[in-house]
Amino acid sequence: MKVTIDNKEIIANNGETILEAAKRAGINIPTLCHHPKLSNYGGCRVCMVEIKGMNRFVASCTTPVADNIVVETNTTNIRQSRKTVLELILSDHPNDCMTCDKTGDCTLQDLAYEYGVKENPYIGAMRQYPTEDKNPYIIRDFSKCILCAKCTRVCNEIRGVGAIDIMKRGFYAKVAMPFDEVLDCEFCGNCVDVCPVGSLTEKIAKGKGRTWETRKVDTICAYCGVGCGITLHIKDNTVIKVTPTEKESVNNGSLCVKGKFAYDFINSADRLKKPLIKKDGKFVEATWDEAIDYTVKRLKEIKEKHGSDSIGGLSSARCTNEDNYLFQKFMRAGIGTNNVDHCARY
Amino acid sequence: MTKNETMTNKPKIILGMGTCGVAAGAKALLEKVEGYIKEKKIDAEIVHVGCIGMCHEEPLLDIVMPKRTRVIYGKVTADIVSKIIHSHVQQDKPEKEHVLSQMLPDDGANPYPGIPYYEEMPFNRKQQRIVLKNCGFINPLSIDEYIARDGYESARKVLLSMKPEEVIDVVKRSGLRGRGGAGFPTGSKWEFCRKAMGDKKYLICNADEGDPGAFMDRSVLEGDPHSVLEGMIIAGYAIGANEGYIYVRAEYPLAVKHLKLAVPHARENGLLGKNILGTGFDFDIELKQGAGAFVCGEETALIASIEGERGMPRSKPPFPANKGLWGKPTNINNVETFANVPQIILKGAEWYANFGTEKSRGTKVFALTGKINRTGLIEVPMGISLKEIVFDIGGGISDGKAFKAVQTGGPSGGCIPSEIIDTPVEYETLAAVGAIMGSGGMVVMDNASCMVEMARFFLNFTTDESCGKCVPCRIGTKRLLEILERIIAGKAKGNEMDILVELGSTVKAASLCGLGQTAPNPVLSMMRYFKDEYEEHIKDKSCRAGACTALSRYIVSPDTCKMCGICVKGCPVDAISDGTKKSKKPAFIHDDKCIRCGICFEKCPFDVIYTKGAKKAVHAKEEALGEVKA
Numbered sequence: 024m025k026v027t028i029d030n031k032e033i034i035a036n037n038g039e040t041i042l043e044a045a046k047r048a049g050i051n052i053p054t055l056c057h058h059p060k061l062s063n064y065g066g067c068r069v070c071m072v073e074i075k076g077m078n079r080f081v082a083s084c085t086t087p088v089a090d091n092i093v094v095e096t097n098t099t100n101i102r103q104s105r106k107t108v109l110e111l112i113l114s115d116h117p118n119d120c121m122t123c124d125k126t127g128d129c130t131l132q133d134l135a136y137e138y139g140v141k142e143n144p145y146i147g148a149m150r151q152y153p154t155e156d157k158n159p160y161i162i163r164d165f166s167k168c169i170l171c172a173k174c175t176r177v178c179n180e181i182r183g184v185g186a187i188d189i190m191k192r193g194f195y196a197k198v199a200m201p202f203d204e205v206l207d208c209e210f211c212g213n214c215v216d217v218c219p220v221g222s223l224t225e226k227i228a229k230g231k232g233r234t235w236e237t238r239k240v241d242t243i244c245a246y247c248g249v250g251c252g253i254t255l256h257i258k259d260n261t262v263i264k265v266t267p268t269e270k271e272s273v274n275n276g277s278l279c280v281k282g283k284f285a286y287d288f289i290n291s292a293d294r295l296k297k298p299l300i301k302k303d304g305k306f307v308e309a310t311w312d313e314a315i316d317y318t319v320k321r322l323k324e325i326k327e328k329h330g331s332d333s334i335g336g337l338s339s340a341r342c343t344n345e346d347n348y349l350f351q352k353f354m355r356a357g358i359g360t361n362n363v364d365h366c367a368r369y
Numbered sequence: 370m371t372k373n374e375t376m377t378n379k380p381k382i383i384l385g386m387g388t389c390g391v392a393a394g395a396k397a398l399l400e401k402v403e404g405y406i407k408e409k410k411i412d413a414e415i416v417h418v419g420c421i422g423m424c425h426e427e428p429l430l431d432i433v434m435p436k437r438t439r440v441i442y443g444k445v446t447a448d449i450v451s452k453i454i455h456s457h458v459q460q461d462k463p464e465k466e467h468v469l470s471q472m473l474p475d476d477g478a479n480p481y482p483g484i485p486y487y488e489e490m491p492f493n494r495k496q497q498r499i500v501l502k503n504c505g506f507i508n509p510l511s512i513d514e515y516i517a518r519d520g521y522e523s524a525r526k527v528l529l530s531m532k533p534e535e536v537i538d539v540v541k542r543s544g545l546r547g548r549g550g551a552g553f554p555t556g557s558k559w560e561f562c563r564k565a566m567g568d569k570k571y572l573i574c575n576a577d578e579g580d581p582g583a584f585m586d587r588s589v590l591e592g593d594p595h596s597v598l599e600g601m602i603i604a605g606y607a608i609g610a611n612e613g614y615i616y617v618r619a620e621y622p623l624a625v626k627h628l629k630l631a632v633p634h635a636r637e638n639g640l641l642g643k644n645i646l647g648t649g650f651d652f653d654i655e656l657k658q659g660a661g662a663f664v665c666g667e668e669t670a671l672i673a674s675i676e677g678e679r680g681m682p683r684s685k686p687p688f689p690a691n692k693g694l695w696g697k698p699t700n701i702n703n704v705e706t707f708a709n710v711p712q713i714i715l716k717g718a719e720w721y722a723n724f725g726t727e728k729s730r731g732t733k734v735f736a737l738t739g740k741i742n743r744t745g746l747i748e749v750p751m752g753i754s755l756k757e758i759v760f761d762i763g764g765g766i767s768d769g770k771a772f773k774a775v776q777t778g779g780p781s782g783g784c785i786p787s788e789i790i791d792t793p794v795e796y797e798t799l800a801a802v803g804a805i806m807g808s809g810g811m812v813v814m815d816n817a818s819c820m821v822e823m824a825r826f827f828l829n830f831t832t833d834e835s836c837g838k839c840v841p842c843r844i845g846t847k848r849l850l851e852i853l854e855r856i857i858a859g860k861a862k863g864n865e866m867d868i869l870v871e872l873g874s875t876v877k878a879a880s881l882c883g884l885g886q887t888a889p890n891p892v893l894s895m896m897r898y899f900k901d902e903y904e905e906h907i908k909d910k911s912c913r914a915g916a917c918t919a920l921s922r923y924i925v926s927p928d929t930c931k932m933c934g935i936c937v938k939g940c941p942v943d944a945i946s947d948g949t950k951k952s953k954k955p956a957f958i959h960d961d962k963c964i965r966c967g968i969c970f971e972k973c974p975f976d977v978i979y980t981k982g983a984k985k986a987v988h989a990k991e992e993a994l995g996e997v998k999a
Contacts, residue, residue: 065684066838068879079886080878085684107875111844144868145844147851170837189679189837192662194847196837 024090029097041083041094042070052096053105053134055112055219056171057084060276061180067171068108069134072096080104106138114145115194116220117166125221128234131169152197158206160226160284161215163198168222170196174214181277184209212283216266216276227287231263232256241268244282248343249273251282262286326358335362380413380458382406383431383439385505387420387591388623389584393427394446401447402430405454413458419592421505422746423492426469432457438478441487443469492743495761497724497732497750500708504592504746509627512634515595521640523714524602528648533563536607540710542718544730549575549666549703550778550807551883552729552796555710558700561690562608565698570610573694573701574601575671576617576624579663580779581830583810585734586704588746590617590624593708594631598654600707602640603714605652608700612653616671619658628656663834667882668693668701670836681836682882703808705734725751729795733806739775739813742767749794756790759813770815774898778807780827780834781887783894784820803894805887819916820899821906824892825853831888842885845876849889859919861907866896918965921980923958925969929977930955936969936978945969 026035028045035044040063045052055067065085072083075093080101083094095101113135120126134140152165172189175198179185186208190199200206215223237256244251252272256264265286267278288294298314299306309317325334336354338347347365354363382402386395399415406413423429426443430450433439440463442453449467456464463471463481470487474480487493498504507514515521527536541556562570574597578586590597601613617625632654635641643651657675664670665680672694674680693699709731713721722730729751735758738744742764749758755775759765766772774784783804785792792798796806814823828850837843849872852865873889880886896903905911912920925936925948934949936956944963948956958969958978970978 063684064838065881066840068840068881071879078878082684082881087686104875104879107845107872108840108879111840111848114848115844145848145851145872147848169840170843172838189681191837193832193835193837194843196843 024088026088026090026092026094028094035088037088039088041072041081041086041088041092044088045083045094045096050096052083053137054084055130055134055169056173058173058176058217061173061176061217064172064176067112067169069105071101071104071108073098073101102138105134106140109134109138109140110144112169113140114143114147115149116169117149118143123167123221124224124229124233126233129221130219148194150195150197155205156226158210160210160212160280161206162224162226162229163206164222164224165197167220168198169220170198171219172198173217173219174198174223177213177217178208182209182211182213184211187214210280210284211278212280213267213277215283216278225264225284227284228256228264231261232258237263241270244278245341246279246281246285247341248347250343251278253278253282255286262289322358331359332362334358334360335364336360338363338365340365340367378435380411380435381416381431381433382413382454382458383416383418383433385419385421385427385429386417387588388621389420389424389588390428391623395428397447398428398430398445398450401450402454405451406458409455409459411454411458413454416508417510418506419504419509420588420746422496422501422588422748423469423743424745425743432463434458434461436479437461438474438480439472440481440484441469441471442467491764492745492747492762495753495757496748498748499712499721499724499732500589500596500705500734501746501748502593502712503596504588507593509592509594510630512595512631512638515593516638519715520595520711521599521638523711524599524640525646527603527606527714528646528650533607533609536603536714537563539714539718540607543713543721544718544725544728545706545709545713545721546729546796547703548705548709548733548808550781550805552806555702555706558690558702559604559607561688562610562698562700565691567698569612569695569697570608571694571697571699572601572605572608572610572613573668573671573675573699574613574615574704574707575666575668575701576615576621576704577659577666577671578618578621578704578808579666579834580781580808580810581827582738582812583736583779583808585736585746585809587621587624589704589708589734590621591627594624594627595635596708596711597704598631598635598641600702600710601654602645602652603710604700604702604707606650608698610700611651612655614655614657614675614694616657616659616665616675618661618665620661625656625658632656662836663830664836664882664884667884669882671701672699679836681838682884684881705809726793726795728797729806733794733809735809735811737763737811737813739811740767740770740815740818741765741813751795752793754791754793755785758794758811759790763813766813766815768815770817773814773816773818774820774895776804776812776814776823776891777810778805778887778890779810779812780830781805781883781890782807782810783890784814784823784898786898788898803890803897805890817914817916819912819914820895820902821853821856821912822914822916824895825850825857827891828853828888831884835884835888839879839881839885841876841879842881842888845872845880846885846888849873849876849892853892856903856906857912857917857919859910859917861910863907865907866900866903869893869896915980918967921965922960923963923965923967923970923978923980925956925958926977926979927955927957929975931975931977932956933974935972935974939968939972941966941968 024035026033028050033044033048042052052070054070056064063085065082070083071080073095150166155163175188178187187198189196191197237258240255244253251274252268254266254268255262267276297308300309338350351363384395384399428445430442430445431439453464456462468484470490471484473486473488537556537559545555546552576586605613641653659665662680665674667682668689669683670680689699724731732748732750734748737747747762772787774786776784785804792802799806832846832850835842835846856865873893876889877886910920932948932950937945937948942962942964944959946957947954
């Protein structure tokens with residue numbers, strides 16, 4: 024069907040929203056609560072546009088295209104209303120960008136800049152919810168929450184966990200666990216990844232560096248065989264944060280608690296970097312050649328003396344399928360035993 | 370069965386046992402009546418009915434003697450009821466002192482001389498009861514009484530002799546529009562849902578009435594639940610739905626109770642369930658109780674609530690007619706809309722369209738409240754002027770004060786000032802003057818009502834009831850409210866009216882659902898008609914109605930103070946010096962200490978304390994004092 028957006032004629036697909044059609048045509052409409060992988064919400068109203076003939080603005084993220092509609096996305100009226108909405112959000116948001124970990128990576132900050140929101144014309148009450156950081160991984164600063172509900176939607180719609188939802192009403196609405204308990208969930212951290220502001224941040228990354236100071240390196244998570252795409256945020260050769268990669272990847276933007284939060288081993292002093300061989304009751308550093316030679320020698324000795332079935336092998340779910348295939352092949356064909364298992368069973 | 374129920378062969382004592390009656394003391398009255406007739410061994414039947422609409426006369430008690438007209442008594446208290454029964458039931462002599470009226474002898478009943486007719490009383494003369502036809506007349510718990518007054522005739526007619534399209538056509542021709550407030554043509558709504566693609570369709574009755582001061586739907590559900598069920602059966606047949614829900618707020622326990630009894634009664638009579646009246650049509654109704662959120666009256670939030678989700682609205686389109694409950698085509702109508710349907714089918718589209726005006730057909734039920742002599746539940750033909758409602762039906766302003774404005778549509782509506790009180794009650798004309806038809810709340814204000822305070826009241830309500838989903842409503846209404854609170858507290862800076870208009874317009878234009886889109890209406894319409902009053906509050910820091918305590922000062926008139934010392938003793942913060950015989954000086958109120966509690970003003974036996982700040986004050990006491998001291 025044919026639609027006109029900002030004087031541009033576009034052939035839109037049936038069922039597509041105005042936002043999607045505009046995006047394909049290279050027209051940028053700002054959003055706060057919209058996420059392409061989540062259901063359409065229409066809460067922040069920043070994406071509002073004008074449809075000719077309608078007396079109200081509509082949220083472009085929820086309104087489907089209709090044949091021959093004429094849409095304006097950037098008129099003075101629209102920009103003024105967007106600015107008012109941003110002013111309202113900021114009238115109940117701490118003005119502490121200078122110390123906020125999200126600075127530089129905050130959609131609200133970017134929009135305030137774009138729309139020139141400076142002072143707050145709407146002085147009034149602010150939510151006074153204490154920050155919750157009693158859980159091990161996530162700092163939840165409710166005073167910064169803009170109630171875009173991306174976190175609750177990712178938790179419910181993508182993770183299927185349903186740990187959080189919105190409680191209370193109106194101005195005092197709050198994202199919470201049942202009965203407002205301390206966060207206790209799978210800690211996949213996907214809520215942190217989708218939060219457009221500084222309301223949800225990684226505890227271990229706090230104060231470690233700003234987004235512009237970090238080098239982003241795309242890699243694959245080494246924790247298991249799934250092979251999730253991750254982005255390492257590196258400052259001074261130290262990984263300070265991990266996020267799911269924005270590129271096409273098997274995990275499609277999700278991570279688990281290990282991939283998201285368990286990276287402090289990288290620079291741990293206890294981390295094993297070289298093989299160790301026990302000599303006279305003590306572990307002594309060795310080269311890989313020494314270690315492999317030693318292992319081969321001992322396996323042969325044991326097999327000869329006690330037989331193949333005296334040896335067993337245990338593999339790991341952190342290895343790839345290929346690694347695990349080779350390992351069982353090695354045990355069966357090389358050692359000659361079926362005594363082979365895996366932490367998640369073969 | 371007629372109004373007078375002349376078929377009765379023993380005396381009937383009828384008590385209004387709706388929530389309004391019970392609140393006014395009907396339960397104690399019932400006990401007394403039961404005790405009395407037992408004691409005196411009177412062979413009479415006690416009947417419970419719903420609200421007849423005359424809230425200002427509650428508790429009500431009616432008596433029907435065999436072959437006589439039905440007589441209504443008002444403000445019946447437990448101590449006078451035995452006198453009434455003694456005289457009327459035992460001697461067939463109506464107790465003249467407390468009698469209000471009698472019903473017209475429409476079925477050959479013998480009237481009593483000297484008692485005015487109910488239908489001719491000023492409160493009723495201009496009313497037209499279609500929806501409220503049975504309220505106050507039948508026992509709502511008896512399906513037989515409903516059936517005796519043509520109940521379920523329409524359902525029978527529809528199921529046995531009409532095609533769904535014909536039903537829709539009748540409703541369309543009748544001109545019936547949604548009585549929930551927005552006024553969407555009901556027939557067209559049904560047609561959309563009928564034509565929507567889907568293997569399963571749902572019907573919902575919105576009984577989540579929530580406007581402050583509005584109780585139309587409650588009275589219908591309490592007083593005549595079967596009329597709603599019948600309307601739903603007809604609608605279900607018309608749109609092709611087999612399942613219906615009534616979403617009723619849990620704060621209406623009596624309505625819930627009556628519905629819980631009415632639905633199984635209808636099932637037992639073969640009017641709900643499988644194969645209704647042997648026609649092969651299946652339709653059943655389930656009750657869903659709302660947990661007390663105003664926003665759940667918004668149709669998409671209501672649907673979310675039935676689905677077990679948090680009651681938050683969803684964006685439209687898609688409209689419920691295409692994608693509603695559980696994603697299936699769904700038709701939602703309000704209680705009053707459904708209650709109109711059986712009458713339209715029974716008496717015809719043309720009969721119904723005869724009432725009202727070209728664009729607003731039929732009648733509308735209003736809950737008439739506020740500073741008025743006769744409050745109550747009224748049903749008037751569309752097109753009647755607000756003036757007729759306030760002055761003819763409502764009997765004008767109480768306590769001899771002057772009319773100031775009438776507010777329709779509750780927190781989503783606007784006010785209509787005295788200059789345009791001739792405005793007819795129609796969807797379009799009310800919208801044109803900045804108000805709305807709304808679901809039927811009608812609050813009358815006198816000149817002691819402050820229009821800034823009224824706007825604050827309604828905004829306080831919407832701010833509390835905002836679900837919090839969208840920014841303009843969640844934060845915008847809160848900021849509007851805070852501005853009004855500052856004005857009322859005397860802390861205005863000067864540019865408040867501009868901000869109210871600007872922010873109010875954005876909240877209206879940008880909010881997600883009807884709650885936010887209409888929340889600024891009260892303040893915007895009050896500023897439109899009472900600009901002077903807002904300016905006085907902001908610039909002069911004064912409230913002409915004397916309602917904003919922070920803007921008024923209490924002053925003792927030194928010439929007339931009798932130095933009795935009562936105000937000095939009564940002041941909780943010791944803000945009053947002298948004023949005693951001992952001091953020999955008139956009392957003096959220290960404004961810096963005064964907390965404006967008004968105790969001195971209330972206690973002064975000589976009325977020498979007055980409020981200053983209320984420039985054109987209308988405070989009764991000050992009026993008596995005259996302008997001298999102001």
